[in-house]
Each structure stands twice: as structure tokens, then as C-alpha cells.
């Protein structure tokens with residue numbers, strides 16, 4: 079039995095290896111910025127592709143898949159890999175699932191769990207192998223390195239039909255929201271970009287990172303996308319999440335299910351966020367947030 | 381010039397979730413609706429037709445993935461009707477009880493089979509980046525691979541160049557890639573690509589006169605039956621304390637909240 083792990087970042091690949099090793103032998107397809115020599119230390123043969131566009135990854139993976147005939151293809155859930163791996167799954171009509179965890183490889187089939195219904199439910203599935211699994215981040219332990227370094231094979235990039243004309247890096251707010259301990263998160267309750275200062279001031283006293291709901295990043299673009307929390311944004315797991323002027327739509331809540339403590343500040347007492355928080359304050363954020371910041375400053379003596 | 385195809389999924393509406401006594405998702409209770417991002421896909425198909433492909437027809441293909449099929453008929457019709465009202469010219473519905481609960485393996489093969497059955501030669505096939513129930517975003521990629529067409533995923537902007545090439549902005553985590561590919565092609569769109577407008581009353585009335593075809597797997601060639609088995613779907617119950625902090629003055633509320641955060645160990649003095 080074999081499995082193929084596909085990925086770019088070492089941490090993602092190490093998590094995928096833990097799952098893939100259940101199937102037996104593993105080969106790694108590392109692409110883009112990955113460092114194949116470091117990855118070879120995990121003891122599995124590394125095929126390295128310099129290109130990182132989904133079409134090149136698909137073409138290389140397909141060839142490897144035909145050669146190795148693996149039972150599992152395991153990768154992190156990223157947009158480029160959803161693209162590349164859905165094509166592989168399509169070619170061979172094999173099952174594929176994204177954001178999976180609790181993966182158990184059985185006789186001829188694999189079971190896993192994943193979020194469902196915009197994060198409001200958990201589904202448990204069983205799929206016959208071969209199957210393609212894209213893992214949820216940080217839900218699997220990282221594999222350890224092996225004593226012996228494995229071989230590295232450099233792959234050639236084939237000419238594809240989708241050509242990149244220009245790559246525009248995204249503006250970054252410099253946050254790593256997924257690792258934040260405390261998050262102060264802003265929603266449509268804020269009336270202008272300038273008013274976000276109220277959230278920034280509160281975050282300052284708490285040593286918190288700034289998060290936001292989708293409209294703030296996607297529609298209004300008041301904050302860069304690395305702040306975006308939710309189903310289509312980042313899933314966070316802080317000790318404390320303070321939602322300010324956020325209504326609590328299921329797609330937003332899907333991003334904060336792993337938060338330890340949720341505080342909501344909203345002037346509409348019927349907002350769904352109050353059913354999904356630990357402590358709620360029904361108040362106008364423009365009055366309450368500056369006051370909370372002031373009292374925290376005094377009491378925390380910062 | 382070929383036609384435009386838009387993929388419209390009648391998806392379970394997550395807002396209407398309800399659990400059974402055992403905490404399982406009560407599928408029978410949950411209605412279907414047109415998946416949100418598919419609405420962006422129709423909007424874009426209509427815009428592209430009006431801008432570049434005036435003589436093309438827009439087809440929609442909907443595969444029913446939640447059953448039983450007869451019970452879902454009304455919801456499915458509503459979702460498809462929405463596409464027709466927004467500008468789809470002709471709709472195909474694939475509904476078969478052996479295809480529920482669905483599997484993207486089945487959905488993609490049924491879409492490809494429907495395209496063949498109705499002799500559609502697509503210039504462009506558009507779908508949403510993911511659906512609101514499954515949210516795995518794999519059907520468009522599967523369709524592209526099965527038809528051996530170029531695939532552009534996560535498009536937040538689309539233009540047609542010289543009538544023969546598509547240029548799109550792919551919106552991925554760390555960057556936006558401007559890409560070009562020859563037509564025909566398959567594209568998945570993001571929610572940011574446009575702001576869907578609700579159809580007008582006249583459009584809604586016209587919609588019911590447009591052709592709709594309902595087909596079963598037997599009418600199609602090579603539909604792959606579902607492989608994945610949904611063992612269980614459980615309502616996610618995140619238990620929160622739901623304590624509303626009250627007080628006579630805002631200062632008192634702020635202090636009570638701070639006290640609570642300290643006693644929870646969330647902040648330290």
C-alpha cells in the first residue's frame with residue numbers, strides 16, 4: 079500500500095505524513111517554495127516541482143499517481159490544492175474531501191470527519207480507496223523525521239494551458255490570526271474605516287490581534303484578508319474572542335468554534351451572536367468600547 | 381460560437397438546520413435553496429453573455445443531491461427558476477433517487493453526461509467556488525478534468541480577450557494570479573466577483589415559460605453512483621454560557637465584564 083503526500087510548506091507536509099503513514103509507504107510531491115532536502119529527512123522519497131500553479135501540480139501528480147497507484151493522496155486544504163486535486167479526483171472518479179480530520183484508514187476504505195452545512199454540523203463519512211483527502215489545518219500531529227534521509231527527484235514542469243500573466247502579492251496586515259491568543263474582531267457595526275481605531279485601541283491594551291467579519295475584508299476592504307475570520311476566512315482558536323458589531327452569521331461562527339471564550343458587544347439584543355457567546359454586552363459599540371478600553375487600562379495599569 | 385453553461389446546486393439551507401432528539405441533522409426538515417455562490421456564477425454568466433457572447437444560449441445544470449427526489453421537487457424548481465429568472469435560457473435538472481445523498485463523483489459525471497445528452501458545446505462552464513452545504517469546491521475541477529478543458533478556479537474577475545481566450549484573476553490565499561487560457565474553459569467564481577441583483581417581476585414571470593428538462597440517470601450515459609457514504613451528520617453544539625452582563629451604568633458593565641474575564645483566566649491583572 080502506498081500514499082502520496084502533496085504540499086508546499088513543511089508543517090503542512092508533516093501533518094499530512096502522519097495521516098498518510100497509516101496507509102504504508104509514502105512518497106512526497108513537494109512543489110513551489112518547499113525545500114526538498116529538508117523534507118527528505120522524513121525518510122520518504124521526495125519528488126520536487128519548482129512550479130506552484132495548480133495545473134503544473136496536477137500534471138506532475140497525475141504522472142506520479144499512474145506510476146505508484148496509491149490508495150491515498152493526502153494534502154493540506156489550500157485553494158491551489160483544491161484546484162489540482164479535484165482534477166485528479168475527476169479524472170479517475172475517486173472520492174475527495176476537504177478540511178478533514180480524525181482520518182482512519184481501514185481495509186479498502188477510509189473514514190474521516192469534517193465540517194458540514196457552513197460549519198453548523200459535523201459529518202462522518204466513509205469512502206472507498208483510492209481517495210483524495212485534504213486535511214483541516216492543525217488537527218493532526220506533525221510526523222517526526224526519520225533516521226535516514228531519502229532520495230530527492232527533481233521533476234520537469236510541463237507546459238500547461240492556463241498561463242500566469244502576472245502575480246500580485248496580497249497586502250498583509252502582518253497578523254497570524256490562527257495563532258492569536260486574544261482576538262478583537264470588528265464587524266459591520268463599525269461605520270467607517272477610521273472608527274476601527276476603537277478596536278485597535280482595545281486590542282492594544284489586551285495585547286490582542288485584530289480579526290474581522292467577511293464584509294470588512296471582502297467588500298469594504300478596510301482590513302487585509304489575513305484578518306478575515308470564518309468559513310471562507312481563517313479558523314481561529316484563541317483563549318478570548320471579542321466580537322464587536324458582528325451579528326453572528328453561521329459562516330462567521332464557523333471560524334470561532336474552537337475559541338475558548340467568546341465575548342459579544344452589539345446594540346441589537348436579538349443578534350444571533352448573543353446565543354453564541356459566553357458574555358454579551360448589549361450596547362452601542364461607540365460608547366461601550368472606548369469605556370471598556372479605559373477601564374482595562376486603569377485596571378491592568380497599562 | 382458555443383454556449384454558456386452554469387452549474388446551479390439546490391443546496392441544503394444551513395440557516396434552517398434542526399437536530400433530531402439524538403442531535404443528528406434532521407435532513408427531512410431542512411429545505412433546499414440555490415447555493416449562494418452559484419448565484420454569483422449566474423450573474424457572471426449573464427454579464428459575459430451580454431458583453432461578449434450575445435448569440436450564445438445560457439444553459440443551467442442542476443444535479444439533485446438530497447432526497448427523496450419527489451419531496452425535494454418544489455425546492456429544486458424554485459432554485460432552478462431563480463436561474464431562469466436571472467437570465468438562464470434553458471435548464472436541465474438531473475434527479476434520481478439512486479444518486480442521493482450525493483457525492484461530487486456522481487454530480488460531476490452527471491453534469492458531463494447532461495452536456496453530452498443535450499449536445500451542448502460549451503464555450504464556458506461556470507460554477508461557484510463552493511456550495512453552502514458541502515463546501516468542498518471540487519465539482520468544477522472534476523468537470524474540467526473529465527472534459528479535458530482548461531480550469532481556472534477562484535476567479536474574482538473575468539474578461540474575454542479576442543473572443544477566444546479568457547483572462548481571469550485567481551484569488552488564492554497569498555496572492556492574486558492573473559491568468560489566461562484558451563476557450564472553451566471551466567471557471568469557478570468567488571463571491572467577490574459581482575453583486576447579484578434580484579430578478580425583476582417581469583423576469584420572474586418570463587422564467588416559467590422557458591424550457592426545463594428533468595432527466596434520470598437512465599436517460600444519461602456513464603453516471604457514476606455515489607461512492608462516499610455519509611455515516612452520520614451531527615448538529616454542532618458549541619455550548620456557550622450566554623450570560624448577558626448588565627449593570628446600572630456602562631462603567632459598571634465594563635467592570636463586571638473585566639471581572640468575568642479575569643475569573644475565567646482569559647486576561648491577567
Ligand SMILES: Cc1cc2nc3c(=O)[nH]c(=O)nc-3n(C[C@H](O)[C@H](O)[C@H](O)COP(=O)(O)OP(=O)(O)OC[C@H]3O[C@@H](n4cnc5c(N)ncnc54)[C@H](O)[C@@H]3O)c2cc1C
Pocket residue numbers: 264265266267268290291292293294306307308309310311312322323324325326327328329330333343344345346349361362363364416417511512
Ligand atoms: C458561502 C458564504 C461564506 C461566507 N463566509 C464568511 C466568513 O468566512 N466570515 C464571515 O464573517 N462571514 C461570511 N459570510 C457572510 C455572513 O453570512 C455574514 O453576511 C457576515 O458574517 C456578516 O458580517 P457582520 O456580522 O460584520 O455584519 P452584519 O450581519 O451586518 O452585522 C452587523 C452587526 O453590527 C451590529 N451593530 C450595528 N451598529 C452597531 C453599534 N453602533 N454598536 C454595536 N453593534 C452595532 C448590528 O446589530 C449587527 O448585528 C459568508 C457567507 C456565505 C454565503
